[in-house]
Amino acid sequence: MSLYLHALAAILIREALRFVTQRERFLAALVRPLVWLIVFAAGFRAALGLSITPPYQTYITYEVYIIPGLCAMIQLFNAMQSALSLVYDREMGSMRLLLTAPLPRWWLLFCKLLAGVLVSILQVYAFLGIAYLYGIKLPPMGYVWVLPALLVSGMMLGAVGLFLASTIRQLENFAGVMNFVIFPVFFLSTALYPLWRMAESSRLLRDICAWNPFSHAVELIRFALYMRLNPEALGWVALTFAVFLTLAIWGFDPARGIMTRKASP
Template structure:
């Protein structure tokens, strides 16, 4: 081993404590903020619970869910909704993380983080991890509530389902991270939320199977839904709930997470904390 190799190994070993402290600071800060605000958890669960309780009762006999993969028998509409509402929790938290990033940038926190003596990729990865952890925490709470309301789960499939939830939450948190590059002001957040969240949620199999669109002749909506990354988050969780593996959905989730994170990493300027404008020095 050469002297340069030894120096590189020593540098990598010396940087590990710095990475650990940065991880604890960034992720711990987000988790502590969340745990100090129990109303934030309540507000995050009101929306999916409203859909779960009210709409599952009102549309119980309206939406007939046929025997299509991954189902091997007819299921109630309440059971069908669970994967979509779990993904909904992650979607809204991903946008909430985006709002937090925009706020931190305006307050100067992101500028301090991105000028720290660590590669910005690591710092953004820690932000992504924090958003993913918050999403998964809220998804688990909602899943427990669904169990209380009588939704049965196949317990041996829970590890695979948990992995699908983590992967889906990572994709949506990475999307929020990428959007925080382009949202310049807090005032623009509401418009961005309406433009991103609601089309993604409603043009997906979260509330109804996609064959309903095909049956009604809405081919253009069907095509949009098939290209919607949120669709594949829902389907990955739905198939995992029954111990099945949807290769297409998992591919979209994994590659989408990498793509959104790469765009966020490329967009953040370590000096200013947001995307460089074309022609800027």
């Protein structure tokens, strides 16, 4: 057990040092949601009316509605950046060296995943702090309740990133894959619009948003911010995490994953 914990601590420290030395990454993670909150939300406020839907007990402004979606967006981008660094580490050889450690491969990948999630949680709380100063005040205990939700949603999105990293051989190909994944996943979700609003435009779009695992991550965070649990969202997020983590572990298997692909012509 001490060997397992030592590996976990080493990977966490490595990711923390990388996060501290890459301040631009921290600032970039905050710029995107702040642009949506300050610029786009101001323009959409008059055009998008929001009814009283759970977990809200009164009418809310559009800025309040998109806060959970922007928190999930931070985690989504961080998951893709962590996957990008994983592809880079694989090309430079450090990831291959890590996977040769005398520990189960699933544990090493889990440690890498957890380290990235903790970084994303720090970024989310920094964003929530700025939103508070901007005037978006949430229930005080919601900032505590949201922590487990951020951990679960971050693990799910990180598992998706791990799976993508296991399928991509070259660093140059990852940027296109990121755009192909991030934008459809984000815009076809409840991050920016409620399901009933999507249904008014297209029933098909509404169904896509309802089945999108990212929507369930957003709703899990949304309910947690108001000290409520969404069991359906939690179930879907946990299921998605288990599926993609299993696929990622399979993808990094030496007999099937990166070792074989690197050796192939």
